[in-house]
Amino acid sequence: MTGSVPFVGRSAEQERFASAASDAASGHPWLVIIEGPAGSGKSALMRSGLGALDERFVIERAYGDDLAVDVPLSLLGPIIGTTDAPAFTAAVRLIDHLAELQEDDRVAVLAIEDVHWADQRSLQALVTALRRLDHDRVLVVATVRDDDGPRDERWGRLRADPDRCRRITVPPL
Numbered sequence: 001m002t003g004s005v006p007f008v009g010r011s012a013e014q015e016r017f018a019s020a021a022s023d024a025a026s027g028h029p030w031l032v033i034i035e036g037p038a039g040s041g042k043s044a045l046m047r048s049g050l051g052a053l054d055e056r057f058v059i060e061r062a063y064g065d066d067l068a069v070d071v072p073l074s075l076l077g078p079i080i081g082t083t084d085a086p087a088f089t090a091a092v093r094l095i096d097h098l099a100e101l102q103e104d105d106r107v108a109v110l111a112i113e114d115v116h117w118a119d120q121r122s123l124q125a126l127v128t129a130l131r132r133l134d135h136d137r138v139l140v141v142a143t144v145r146d147d148d149g150p151r152d153e154r155w156g157r158l159r160a161d162p163d164r165c166r167r168i169t170v171p172p173l
Helices: 011-025 042-051 087-101 120-132 153-159
Strands: 030-036 057-063 107-113 138-145 165-169
Touching: 011 030, 011 042, 011 107, 011 138, 011 165, 030 042, 030 153, 042 107, 042 138, 057 087, 087 107, 087 120, 120 153, 153 165
Parallel strands: 030 138, 030 165, 057 107, 107 138
Antiparallel strands: none
């Protein structure tokens, strides 16, 4: 990792982020969920963590949008190049895309802002893809409001899996 981006008051959270990134670079894929109430600094923490990554990390960004929760693949479509695929097909395309990003010993990073506003098909595809990663150099970082997270059983199971998910709770400053 390169020097960290200046960020005050969240050293323990930054260390957890950096540890997951280091593990991902070594072939242990992680989903890092940064959760907290609106305005608590989730996005700032994600930006700080991403800014501290070195050149091996290739970052793709996705954005949940409250106006697009009913639009299939509005979250992942721009990354996988389609908005009309079934969830499983979208998952396979996401896995293939992440594999391409890992070429030349790179680490694929998918940074998702506001996953609580993800459309259902994107959320299904994301969970399906993440459950199939094994020794991949992949780091998925998602911000989510702790009181407004996705209401999806599969997401909940993934979120609770300590071998696949690290949760970083960001209390209000």
